Amino acid sequence: xxxxxxxxxxQMGEWLSDPVNWxxxxxxxxxxxxxxxxxxxxxxIACAIAIPLGLFVGHTGRGRVLIVSGIGILRxxxxxxxxxxxxxxxxRGVLPSVWALVxxxxxxxxxxxxxxxxxxxxxxxxxxxSMGLTEWQILFRVEVPNGLxxxxxxxxxxxxxxxxxxxxxxxxxxxxxxxxxxEGTQINDNGRLFGGxxxxxxxxxxxxxxxxxxxxFAISPGLRATQPPAGPLKESGRQEAVASAxxxxx
Amino acid sequence: MTSPEQSSGPLPMIRFNGITKTYxxxxxxxxxxxxxxxxxxxTVFVGPSGCGKTTSLRMINRxxxxxxxxxxxxxxxxxLQKAAELRRSMGYVMQSSGLMPHRSxxxxxxxVPRLNGVPRAEARVRAKELLDxxxxxxxxxxxxxxxxxxxxxxxVGVARxxxxxxxxxxMDEPFSAVDPVVRAELQEELLRLQRxxxxxxxxxxxxxxxxxxxxxxxxxxxxxxxxxxxxxxEEILRAPVDDFVAGFVGRDRGFRHxxxxxxxxxxxxxxxxxxxxxxxxxxxxxxxxxxLLVDADGRPHGWVPQATRGSITTQADAVPGGSLYTxxxxxxxxxxxxxxxxxxLGVAVDDDGRAIGIVRAAEVFELIEGARLDRGRADHxxxx
Numbered sequence: 307x308x309x310x311x312x313x314x315x316x317q318m319g320e321w322l323s324d325p326v327n328w329x330x331x332x333x334x335x336x337x338x339x340x341x342x343x344x345x346x347x348x349x350x351i352a353c354a355i356a357i358p359l360g361l362f363v364g365h366t367g368r369g370r371v372l373i374v375s376g377i378g379i380l381r382x383x384x385x386x387x388x389x390x391x392x393x394x395x396x397x398r399g400v401l402p403s404v405w406a407l408v409x410x411x412x413x414x415x416x417x418x419x420x421x422x423x424x425x426x427x428x429x430x431x432x433x434x435x436s437m438g439l440t441e442w443q444i445l446f447r448v449e450v451p452n453g454l455x456x457x458x459x460x461x462x463x464x465x466x467x468x469x470x471x472x473x474x475x476x477x478x479x480x481x482x483x484x485x486x487x488x489e490g491t492q493i494n495d496n497g498r499l500f501g502g503x504x505x506x507x508x509x510x511x512x513x514x515x516x517x518x519x520x521x522x523f524a525i526s527p528g529l530r531a532t533q534p535p536a537g538p539l540k541e542s543g544r545q546e547a548v549a550s551a552x553x554x555x556x
Numbered sequence: 557m558t559s560p561e562q563s564s565g566p567l568p569m570i571r572f573n574g575i576t577k578t579y580x581x582x583x584x585x586x587x588x589x590x591x592x593x594x595x596x597x598x599t600v601f602v603g604p605s606g607c608g609k610t611t612s613l614r615m616i617n618r619x620x621x622x623x624x625x626x627x628x629x630x631x632x633x634x635x636l637q638k639a640a641e642l643r644r645s646m647g648y649v650m651q652s653s654g655l656m657p658h659r660s661x662x663x664x665x666x667x668v669p670r671l672n673g674v675p676r677a678e679a680r681v682r683a684k685e686l687l688d689x690x691x692x693x694x695x696x697x698x699x700x701x702x703x704x705x706x707x708x709x710x711x712v713g714v715a716r717x718x719x720x721x722x723x724x725x726x727m728d729e730p731f732s733a734v735d736p737v738v739r740a741e742l743q744e745e746l747l748r749l750q751r752x753x754x755x756x757x758x759x760x761x762x763x764x765x766x767x768x769x770x771x772x773x774x775x776x777x778x779x780x781x782x783x784x785x786x787x788x789x790e791e792i793l794r795a796p797v798d799d800f801v802a803g804f805v806g807r808d809r810g811f812r813h814x815x816x817x818x819x820x821x822x823x824x825x826x827x828x829x830x831x832x833x834x835x836x837x838x839x840x841x842x843x844x845x846x847x848l849l850v851d852a853d854g855r856p857h858g859w860v861p862q863a864t865r866g867s868i869t870t871q872a873d874a875v876p877g878g879s880l881y882t883x884x885x886x887x888x889x890x891x892x893x894x895x896x897x898x899x900x901l902g903v904a905v906d907d908d909g910r911a912i913g914i915v916r917a918a919e920v921f922e923l924i925e926g927a928r929l930d931r932g933r934a935d936h937x938x939x940x
Contacts (some may be wrong), residue, residue, distance in 0.1 A: 318693075318797055363867055367621070371775050402794070427657075429650070429652050429654050430654055430657065432619075432650070432653070432654065433648070433650055433653075433654025434654075434656065435619065435643070436614075436617060436643055436648040436650070436654075436726075437643060437644065437667055437716075438640045438642070438643035438644030438645075438649055438668060438670075438671060439640065439667075439669055439671065440640045443671070449655060451612035451658040452657060452658050495783065526659070526700075527700065528658045528659060528660065528701065528702060529657055529658050529700075529702075530699030551619075
């Protein structure tokens with residue numbers, strides 16, 4: 307592509323505003339869809355693994371040490387290396403890359419779910435058990451709703467990382483938004499390189515914003531409300547009577 | 557096979573039968589506990605930290621499983637019942653309200669009925685009624701627990717425990733985290749509720765005062781999970797069985813015991829009064845050394861000493877009074893009114909709080925002495 311200027315930002319602007327780049331199977335919208343497909347599939351698998359595990363460990367407290375060290379190991383893995391490893395070990399398709407991304411997404415989701423469940427006030431859990439809730443009822447009616455803020459936080463962190471990192475798929479299979487980065491580097495097209503990077507950044511912010519919205523509506527207002535609304539009601543007439551009676555003795 | 561004591565009298569609501577609880581080879585937290593808890597009465601477990609009172613309570617609804625022994629609820633071994641169902645059949649109130657922060661007050665109260673399959677609408681209607689029962693405005697039902705004061709939360713906790721109308725209430729230091737004024741108020745309300753509901757209440761506290769105020773019977777636990785004494789509160793104060801109980805009920809036990817002596821015979825003497833409105837008028841003089849200041853309704857507002865009458869022109873200038881003695885109240889209140897009053901004269905009021913006269917400490921002492929002599933004679937007679 308010919309640019310009118312050697313300035314990086316001008317080139318980026320021209321690449322982004324060229325209608326050719328916005329159509330066809332190699333255009334930006336298609337690449338965004340592919341990218342989101344990878345993100346969605348990755349998160350689905352990661353959640354299917356991490357959420358039940360996190361709920362179990364958070365509720366029972368069993369396997370905490372295992373989880374913490376496991377998360378540490380997973381976090382130390384280089385994702386790009388895993389993409390190539392899986393691609394070499396298995397076949398050149400979508401799944402090896404997705405598995406590599408799953409390894410990346412599991413730690414934040416798992417630690418979020420585990421931390422969310424175990425952050426719930428133990429007194430509330432004890433009270434629920436004393437009232438006769440079964441363990442399943444305690445988990446889904448008390449621990450999950452109260453730990454949801456932290457749990458969704460973990461999922462958000464996972465999604466954000468996967469949206470940013472799903473670019474590595476392009477190295478193994480020419481797919482997703484990473485394609486613009488790979489091509490941009492290979493053909494020395496800076497407009498394409500930086501334009502692609504901006505689109506990934508915007509996508510990440512948009513997805514995170516959506517998650518923030520979901521988080522807002524999923525959390526009970528009771529968990530935000532710690533202050534009484536204006537004009538607090540009287541404790542009760544009786545207390546007032548007690549107070550005035552005591553005042554009367556002074 | 558029933559022993560003679562088991563066959564006599566009505567079946568106790570809860571029976572501890574040789575209950576021992578030992579944690580991982582340590583010393584027992586509860587040591588061979590056997591006791592019967594009366595139906596429809598308040599039984600208080602009291603004792604210092606680590607005496608096993610809370611552990612004993614939590615074994616009733618199987619939140620803690622005993623190492624050995626059995627607990628019978630209405631004649632049935634609790635170990636044979638499903639834990640969740642057993643717990644739903646008892647109300648449970650704990651120190652911090654333990655309300656679910658993500659649910660509204662109404663839905664918190666409706667928890668157990670909902671678990672029992674009561675339709676949501678019906679459970680909410682009942683929950684609203686309960687708000688009224690525990691003395692809370694129905695508007696509070698829409699709030700979340702985080703928006704309530706500590707005292708309000710404890711009331712909601714009590715309402716929640718009552719929601720499924722269980723015959724048994726377990727209360728684990730429910731009032732210990734609220735301030736003394738609210739605590740006194742909650743204690744009074746619990747007694748009022750109990751007069752209507754007649755539940756079997758097991759109440760844990762470390763406060764001997766609370767135990768004697770609330771308990772129909774009081775179980776004093778000693779460190780190591782030993783039941784030191786189990787008797788009516790009056791008896792525990794008057795005749796502690798050993799040094800531990802005597803030490804635990806404290807130096808003031810003689811004074812506390814006065815709480816169980818009705819002051820019906822305390823003589824109320826007339827007293828000169830001056831109305832608040834008359835203070836500013838220097839021509840209104842006082843003849844007694846101490847004149848009681850009252851408002852237009854006759855309620856006491858402090859004292860006017862004869863010596864400083866001239867400098868007292870408003871209610872704020874008056875000498876603050878002591879505690880009030882409501883006619884017919886206990887000897888403890890009568891004595892406290894006299895002792896706490898700057899004039900040495902305890903102000904007696906009627907049920908509406910209007911001053912009716914004064915009581916004198918010396919006369920209260922005479923009544924106490926008389927009661928002691930009567931009791932001595934009674935003890936002597938039974939001994940013979």
